[in-house]
Structure formats: C-alpha cells, structure tokens
Amino acid sequence: MNQFNTEAEKQQYYIEQMGVWYQERKKELGRDLSCCIVTMGCQMNEKDSEKLLGVLESIGFVETESEEADITLFNTCTVRENANTKLYGHLGYVKKMKEKNPNMIVGLCGCMMQEDIVVEKIKKSYRFVDLIFGTHNIFKLAELLYHYTKSNSPIIDIWEGTTEIVEDLPSDRKFSFKSGVNIMYGCNNFCSYCIVPYVRGRERSRKPEDILKEIKQLAAEGVKEVMLLGQNVNSYGKNLEKPVSFGELLQMVEQVDGIERIRFMTPHPKDLSDELIEVMANSSKICHHMHLPMQSGSTKLLSAMNRHYTKEDFLNLAYKIKERIPGVSFTTDIIVGFPGETEEDFEETLDVVRKVKFDSAYTYVYSKRTGTPAAMMDCQVDKDTIKDRFDRLLKTIKEGSRDNRKHGVGKTEPVLVEAVNDHEEGMMTGRLSSNILVHFKGEKELVGKIVQVKITEEKGFYYIGEQING
Ligand code: SAH
Ligand code: SF4
Ligand code: F3S
Numbered sequence: 001m002n003q004f005n006t007e008a009e010k011q012q013y014y015i016e017q018m019g020v021w022y023q024e025r026k027k028e029l030g031r032d033l034s035c036c037i038v039t040m041g042c043q044m045n046e047k048d049s050e051k052l053l054g055v056l057e058s059i060g061f062v063e064t065e066s067e068e069a070d071i072t073l074f075n076t077c078t079v080r081e082n083a084n085t086k087l088y089g090h091l092g093y094v095k096k097m098k099e100k101n102p103n104m105i106v107g108l109c110g111c112m113m114q115e116d117i118v119v120e121k122i123k124k125s126y127r128f129v130d131l132i133f134g135t136h137n138i139f140k141l142a143e144l145l146y147h148y149t150k151s152n153s154p155i156i157d158i159w160e161g162t163t164e165i166v167e168d169l170p171s172d173r174k175f176s177f178k179s180g181v182n183i184m185y186g187c188n189n190f191c192s193y194c195i196v197p198y199v200r201g202r203e204r205s206r207k208p209e210d211i212l213k214e215i216k217q218l219a220a221e222g223v224k225e226v227m228l229l230g231q232n233v234n235s236y237g238k239n240l241e242k243p244v245s246f247g248e249l250l251q252m253v254e255q256v257d258g259i260e261r262i263r264f265m266t267p268h269p270k271d272l273s274d275e276l277i278e279v280m281a282n283s284s285k286i287c288h289h290m291h292l293p294m295q296s297g298s299t300k301l302l303s304a305m306n307r308h309y310t311k312e313d314f315l316n317l318a319y320k321i322k323e324r325i326p327g328v329s330f331t332t333d334i335i336v337g338f339p340g341e342t343e344e345d346f347e348e349t350l351d352v353v354r355k356v357k358f359d360s361a362y363t364y365v366y367s368k369r370t371g372t373p374a375a376m377m378d379c380q381v382d383k384d385t386i387k388d389r390f391d392r393l394l395k396t397i398k399e400g401s402r403d404n405r406k407h408g409v410g411k412t413e414p415v416l417v418e419a420v421n422d423h424e425e426g427m428m429t430g431r432l433s434s435n436i437l438v439h440f441k442g443e444k445e446l447v448g449k450i451v452q453v454k455i456t457e458e459k460g461f462y463y464i465g466e467q468i469n470g
Contacts, residue, residue, distance in 0.1 A: 007139065008168040014142035015058045015170075021149050022060035035061035036069035040086060041077025043229050043265060044200070045110055047180045048138050049075045052109070054170035055141045063172075068097045071105040071145075073131075076112035078195055080367035084112060091126055098128045105148070107131035109138060113158060114199035117370070123156070131155050135200055136162040139169055161201040167210050177416065177448035178225040178261075179218050183211055183249065187231035189268065191295070192306045192377075193338060195369040196231060205237050208244050208252055219258030224450065225416055226253065228264040234271040247275040254285050260450060261416060261433065262286045266293060269317055270308040281324045288325055289435040292318070293333035297352035298345035301338055304377070311348055318356045329359045329404070329434035336393060337366040337386035339377035346389050350396050357400035359436060360461055363393055398460065405458035408436070412468055415453040417446040438463040 004010040025033060035056040039049040052073055053063060061071060067090065074090060077083040087108075098104045106129050112118050113134045122129055131148055133140065136159040148155045165185065173179050186201040187194075215226055228249075230236060237244035246264075253262055262285050267276070269292055280286045292314075296302055299310040309317075321328055334349060353361070365386055368375045415430035421439050428442040430453065439462065440453050446467075457464040 006168070007164070007166045011055070011139060011142050011166075011169060014146045015055060017146050018059040018142050018149070021146075026060070032062045033060070033070040034064040034066075036064050036067050036072045037075060038067060038072065038090060039075045040083055041075070041079065041111060043180050043227065044182070044185075044231075045075050045077060046174070047182055047229060048110065048135075050171045050173055050180075051169055052138060052141055053172040057172050058170045059142065059145075067094055068101075068104075070101075070103070071107065072097075073107040073109060076108060076110040078112040078115060078118070078199060078369070080364060081369075082367070084118070087112060091129075095126070095128055105130050105145070107133070109133045109135075111135055111196070111199040115195075115371075119156065119158060129154065132158065134158040136160075136164075139166040163204065165204055165206055165210075167206075173223075175418075176222060178227070178418075179223050180227045180229045181211060181214055181218070182206060182230070183228045183233060184230035184236050188235070189232060190306060190373075192304060192373040193335065193366060193369065195372055198371060200231065203232070203235060203239065205240050207240065208237070208249055211249065212252055212256065215253055215256050215259060219256050222258075222448070224259065224448070225261035225263065226259055228253070228262070230264075231266065232268040232271065233264050234267045234273065234276060245273070245275060247273065247279040250276070250279050250283070250286060254283055260285060263289065263435070265291055267291070269294070269314055272317060277321055277324050287433040287435065288328045289331070289433065290321055290328055291331045291333075291435075292321075294349075294352060294356075295333060295335050296338060296341070296345065297349035298341070299348075301341060301345050304340060305335075305338060305374070311352060315352060315355060327407075327434070329436065330356055331360050331362075331435070332356075332358050333362045333364065334393065335364050335366050336390050337381040339366070339374055339381070340379040341366075341381050341389075346393075350393065353393070353396045353400060357404050358397055359401050359404055359434065361397045363390065363397070365390060402458070402460055405436075405460065405463070408455050408463060409458055410455065412452055412454045414450050415440075415465070416450050417442065417448065419447060420444050432463075436462060438465045440465040440467055442467050 037049045037053055039045050076087050094106055108129055113132055144155050184205040186203045187197045188203045190197050234246045236246040294314055295305055297311050413432050415438055417428050417430040419429050421427035421429045426441055427439050428446055429439050438453055452468040453465040454468050455463045455465045
C-alpha cells in the first residue's frame with residue numbers, strides 16, 4: 001500500500017484530492033454540487049449507502065433526494081428479478097437528466113454489478129454510465145471518482161471476491177437514534193434459490209473489538225438502538241483467529257453504556273443455538289423479536305432449498321423460543337411457488353403460519369435467478385396458482401397477527417419514538433421492543449427518545465396508544 005498504513009488512510013487521501021477537485025468545480029459553477037444515492041435491496045445495502053454518502057459528503061457534496069443531481073449513485077439489488085427491472089426503469093429516467101446536464105456523474109454499484117451479464121448489458125446499452133463497481137470495493141468510491149475525474153472516461157472495477165474488511169471509513173447515518181452495524185459480510189449457505197452468496201462472497205466476520213469500537217462511538221453520538229447485520233448472524237465469529245460465538249458477541253454489545261436496545265438480522269434456523277435463546281431471555285437490552293426466515297413449511301421443499309431443517313425442526317425451535325421468552329414476537333420470510341411446490345407443500349406452509357402466528361411476514365413470489373441450482377429445476381409453478389396461494393398466505397398471516405395483537409392491548413411498554421406520523425396531525429410513530437409500530441399523540445421533540453406508551457387499540461399490523469408520563 002506504499003505510503004499508506006491502512007486502506008482507510010489511502011481512501012482519506014483520495015477524499016482530500018477529490019475535495020480539491022470539488023472546490024474548483026464549485027467555483028466554476030458558483031454553487032455547491034449535489035449528490036443522490038438511490039438504495040435498493042436489504043439493510044446491507046442501506047448500510048453500504050450510508051458509507052457511500054459519508055465519502056461523498058466528506059468530499060463536499062450536498063445530499064439531495066432528487067435523482068437529477070451532480071452525482072447519482074444506484075446501489076443495486078438482484079435478489080429477485082423485479083429488483084433488476086427497477087434499476088432499468090431508473091436508468092431510462094437518468095439518461096434524460098444526463099442529456100440535460102452532461103457533467104452529471106452516474107454510478108452503479110452493489111449486488112447487481114457482481115453479475116457479468118448485467119455489466120455487459122450496461123456497457124452495451126447504457127453507455128452514459130460513468131462508474132461501475134461492486135459489493136467488495138465500495139470503500140474505494142473516492143479513489144474511483146478521482147480516476148474518473150482525471151481520465152474523464154468510464155471506470156469499471158468489479159472484484160470477484162475479497163477477504164478484506166476495511167474499517168474506519170466515514171459514514172452518514174440516516175437516523176440519529178438508531179443504526180445498523182455490520183458484524184459480518186457474505187454468506188456460505190447457498191440456499192438453492194438464492195443469488196446472495198454469488199454476489200456478496202464468502203462469510204467474513206468483523207473482529208469483536210472493531211464492532212465494539214463502532215458501537216461505543218455510536219453510543220457517544222446518541223444512538224440508542226443498534227441492529228447487528230449479517231446474512232446469517234448466528235454463524236458469526238466461526239472463522240475469526242480467536243473464534244467468538246454470536247451469543248458472546250451479543251453479551252459484549254450489551255455492556256456498552258448508552259445502547260438501550262439491540263436487534264439483529266438475520267439468523268438462520270439451522271444454526272440457532274440454545275446459547276442464543278438463553279442470552280436473549282436473560283437480557284434487558286436485546287429486543288424480544290425474532291426474525292426467523294422459514295421460506296417454506298414443507299420438509300420436501302426445505303430440502304430442495306438446501307435449508308438444512310425440517311418442518312418439525314422449525315416448529316420445535318419456534319415453540320422453544322416462545323416458551324423461554326414469553327411474549328416474543330416472530331416475523332419471517334416465505335417464498336411462494338418454489339419449483340415443484342404442490343398444493344400439499346403449500347398447505348404445510350399455511351399450517352406452520354397458523355401454528356407460529358407470525359406478527360408479520362415478508363412474502364415473495366419465487367424468482368428464478370440465473371446461476372443458482374433452483375433455476376435448473378423442473379416443475380416451475382404457473383402464475384395463476386402462485387397468485388392464488390399468495391393471497392391465501394397473506395390472509396392466513398393476517399389472521400395470526402390479529403390474534404397476537406389482541407394480547408397487547410392494555411399493556412404499557414417502552415417505545416422508541418422514530419418519527420412524526422405523516423398521516424395524522426399531532427401523532428407520533430414509535431417502535432415496541434417486538435418491532436411492532438405504535439402511533440400515539442405526542443410532540444415532535446420526542447423523536448429519538450424512549451417513552452412509556454399504553455396500548456389502547458390494535459389495528460392488525462400496528463397499534464394505537466397513549467403516552468404515559470413519568
Ligand atoms: N440471509 C437472509 C436474507 C436473504 S434475502 C436469510 O437467509 O433469510 C431475503 C429473502 O429474500 C430471503 O429470506 C428469501 O425469502 C427471499 N429470496 C431470496 N432469493 C429469492 C428468490 N430467488 N426468489 C424469491 N425470494 C427470494
Ligand atoms: Fe440467501 Fe440462504 Fe444465504 Fe440467506 S442464508 S443469503 S437465503 S443463501
Ligand atoms: Fe439484494 Fe444484495 Fe441485499 S442482492 S437483498 S441488496 S445482499
């Protein structure tokens with residue numbers, strides 16, 4: 001790395017160089033330059049976008065919501081086909097913007113860019129794109145921009161994979177009071193339908209000391225809630241020089257003063273240990289919410305999906321957690337229409353939904369991803385059948401969550417106030433430990449504070465309540 005001790009130092013150098021470029025451009029234009037980051041996909045991408053924004057703001061750029069900015073970056077997702085379609089929609093619009101303002105810089109990054117066919121298509125049909133990079137080198141934004149401004153020709157830099165984790169880059173958080181914290185990157189599970197391991201690479205865990213340093217800093221800045229992020233958080237720490245379990249990491253995070261709530265996403269049912277359940281049960285900070293992706297209730301399909309658990313394993317795990325952590329709230333992910341899904345298989349999924357009573361669920365229509373084993377499987381399910389099953393699934397999930405909601409009414413619980421409610425004057429929106437939203441009358445100064453709210457009414461997926469003083 002020549003004259004630099006760390007990658008962060010090197011990037012800091014490029015940020016400063018770009019800062020010089022920025023000031024010259026600002027002088028020429030007589031105004032500040034704007035930047036816009038459009039984020040698609042999951043919390044990993046949202047977190048990455050905070051880092052991209054941190055770098056751009058360190059250079060001097062001023063954030064705007066409008067895609068008609070001096071630099072617009074699309075942080076892409078490819079988990080399902082509709083994520084890809086969405087990007088091409090945006091690009092059609094941005095092309096017109098760039099015709100109006102040829103100095104505009106358009107960049108694409110994130111998961112979709114890790115697919116060769118996508119990059120080929122962009123190079124051929126979207127020639128106005130200036131910058132393409134992937135998931136493994138987002139830390140290089142300032143350096144890539146520097147080379148772009150020097151050469152004024154498109155820069156494409158995609159890495160196949162990486163073992164590197166770059167720490168200490170700037171970041172601009174979306175919320176002042178809560179923050180995602182990466183604890184690991186990548187995934188080794190290769191569920192047969194899923195493209196994530198191909199675009200995010202193999203599992204890499206951050207060192208506990210780096211994670212704790214970040215969380216202490218967040219606490220010092222006033223953050224009350226952290227969400228520990230990884231594709232399979234309970235395989236955290238296995239490959240560290242000194243292995244640390246996810247349960248142990250949680251206990252360390254609990255010690256950080258100022259952090260009042262801890263969440264995590266996503267655990268994999270196959271790796272969910274008794275240790276983790278105990279740590280959660282004994283903790284006053286870890287939220288009693290378990291997002292446990294089930295995908296299907298059919299043991300046959302779970303096997304074809306390469307999930308490594310059966311319907312019974314999943315049910316037993318859910319019962320065990322409910323018993324040890326009374327009042328725990330469950331949410332899940334479910335795929336409808338996986339190749340070969342029969343009516344009987346689907347009934348098994350409904351059966352688990354009825355038994356576990358999820359508080360909510362992300363439901364997805366199976367999407368064929370080129371390069372995954374499931375894409376080669378026969379018996380793709382037809383569209384009408386999928387639509388019918390999807391509707392029945394939503395109805396069943398709703399019935400379960402309504403049932404759960406009824407038990408909440410009358411209770412008084414701590415709520416982290418997140419925002420002013422846009423729909424109703426004078427109302428605020430906050431989140432219970434269970435992750436369920438509650439709307440209540442309050443002042444906007446409450447945002448970021450934890451207050452006691454008495455739940456007065458259930459509305460299906462959310463509650464109405466009133467603040468209790470003191
Ligand atoms: N690592 C997490 C999240 C992965 S992506 C996990 O294991 O749960 C989030 C969700 O997208 C998955 O849980 C799955 O339900 C869904 N998903 C992934 N690939 C999909 C595909 N090809 N078609 C439809 N849904 C998919
Ligand atoms: Fe995809 Fe499975 Fe990894 Fe989740 S655990 S990211 S669904 S391969
Ligand atoms: Fe999408 Fe990448 Fe997340 S494919 S779901 S943004 S890891």
